[in-house]
Amino acid sequence: MKRAGGAVNPSTAAGERPSNARMNPDSYSTMAQVRAGVDNLDRQIVALLAQRFAHMRAAARIKSDRGAVRDEARKAEVIANARAEAEAAGLPGEMIADLWDHLVELSIAYEMDEFDRTRS
Numbered sequence: 001m002k003r004a005g006g007a008v009n010p011s012t013a014a015g016e017r018p019s020n021a022r023m024n025p026d027s028y029s030t031m032a033q034v035r036a037g038v039d040n041l042d043r044q045i046v047a048l049l050a051q052r053f054a055h056m057r058a059a060a061r062i063k064s065d066r067g068a069v070r071d072e073a074r075k076a077e078v079i080a081n082a083r084a085e086a087e088a089a090g091l092p093g094e095m096i097a098d099l100w101d102h103l104v105e106l107s108i109a110y111e112m113d114e115f116d117r118t119r120s
């Protein structure tokens, strides 16, 4: 891919995005490569978030009680799962648990809005 500032990944044809398997940050030597890789990953993360939020819309549709939108026991389980997954991947568990705490709180707010929007 070529952008202003020079070639980012010479092994990738123009306009093509490298697959995750071909992204090798240890081989990067420029910030342009780092930023192209980060932009690529962020697009994928947003696509996954779109799917996760679609699951919140499903939860809002399926739950019959507004009080069930927030489920603290399930929230704790989701965060513990993310922490364990992160630690197995060599990431700092506490940071990822914090990130997931925020993600689930935003998910609850989104699900609550969706619950109210579809029943008013």
Ligand SMILES: O=C(O)C(=O)C[C@]1(C(=O)O)C=C[C@@H](O)C=C1
Pocket: 056, 059, 069, 070, 071, 072, 074, 075, 078, 103, 104, 107, 108, 111
């Ligand atoms: O599992 C649920 O009941 C959900 O609505 C999903 C979810 C989540 O973000 O994963 C959101 C709200 C609940 O407090 C628990 C978990």
